[in-house]
């Protein structure tokens with residue numbers, strides 16, 4: 001008997017003490033998974049976009065606004081200059097193909113490496129409740145771009161801000177059908193309080209997260 | 217913790233028992249770098265040394281906060297990003313977690329996640345919540361080539377269908393230990409096994425055998441701080457009390473204790489003898505107490521090794537009560 005079989009046998013034996021699982025119970029379980037109802041959650045009566053901004057700041061991200069995608073490169077160049085960061089970044093192709101001419105920023109669309117300092121990504125969705133970016137992995141949206149560099153810049157179209165994680169799942173199902181290899185919810189820079197409970201930003205992931213909201 | 221050759225003392229903050237000086241000494245010894253005691257610099261050094269491991273490791277081993285039945289996904293909740301490193305960079309990812317971590321749907325996971333982060337660190341969400349669903353897909357630039365999930369029973373099915381089943385609801389937030397007066401005084405290592413604090417006092421005897429963890433269910437005041445803060449409402453003091461009952465039923469308590477309680481029961485049922493015995497005991501106790509009215513040593517008992525026992529007042533409650541009434 002495999003370990004799996006013996007675990008199931010033990011679960012069945014333990015269930016013998018309870019009323020047997022009948023068709024209605026089985027249907028209820030399968031129905032729950034098929035319908036995936038939303039459970040109890042906090043009141044969410046705030047306006048989406050201001051809430052998202054406020055929560056980003058609470059999670060120690062910085063937020064900038066631009067009117068259109070075309071303005072993104074210039075806004076990022078300004079941020080890099082103001083923060084005295086290198087004018088060189090690794091980015092998702094959708095970002096690298098924007099017009100970076102004249103911004104002074106060199107942007108490469110490739111896999112991120114351990115020594116990259118700035119990584120720029122788009123976002124699949126953003127969650128207002130917690131100021132969270134939702135990134136889905138794919139060949140053109142690699143996960144490491146938001147993880148290895150010390151600074152992560154994310155471009156968020158305002159129309160892609162949803163209320164909470166549950167709304168994000170609904171859109172993932174309708175737009176993508178199935179989950180990618182990795183779904184990453186990112187809420188601000190990496191942090192730790194492992195030494196004497198004192199909060200430090202930048203443990204293993206980025207030190208800074210900068211969010212550029214595109215309001216068009 | 218690995219550098220020190222120690223085990224974690226807390227399930228959320230594993231190194232909570234170490235000071236910055238302890239960490240500084242460890243880093244000097246193992247990294248051969250100049251000593252630094254600034255917490256920011258220490259964190260940077262940990263980042264630098266661990267990153268090399270993340271980038272060169274062949275296999276990443278993670279736990280799993282939840283498993284999601286609907287999509288076959290593994291959910292990891294971290295603030296540091298170590299979970300993401302472990303599951304993104306090495307060629308093979310192995311996740312090890314318990315059978316009780318399975319949740320039906322993504323919506324259920326979102327609901328439980330709110331409870332977990334609020335109870336664990338007071339955050340509305342952790343910095344990173346990651347769902348991994350299988351290995352690298354065709355064309356992906358990163359991600360492991362193989363992903364294995366090991367789902368561990370290790371005693372969990374033994375709780376199913378019993379009066380201990382509620383303990384399986386635990387989402388390992390650590391709130392019960394943060395609020396426990398016993399944990400605060402003795403620290404996590406004193407619990408002797410993987411899970412410290414109130415939930416450890418319940419799980420450990422169930423997983424490794426009641427007879428191997430005799431003290432744990434008794435090392436509690438049953439003050440119910442843990443029961444109040446537990447986000448999934450596990451009645452921890454009730455479960456500890458039931459474990460105590462089981463110890464008695466299975467005759468696991470030491471013979472001295474059993475004999476003592478038998479004697480006490482015999483005396484307590486006979487009011488005359490009870491009054492006499494307590495009178496003698498109160499007087500003997502006071503004379504042992506000495507000038508500071510403290511008993512510093514009890515024969516054949518470790519209880520007074522680390523503390524003193526206040527000496528009785530010399531008269532029993534019943535005597536004092538009678539005197540008051542008269543005057």
Ligand code: SF4
Nearest residue numbers: 386387389390392446
């Ligand atoms: S028993 Fe409750 S409070 Fe303790 S770790 Fe588990 S879920 Fe948290």
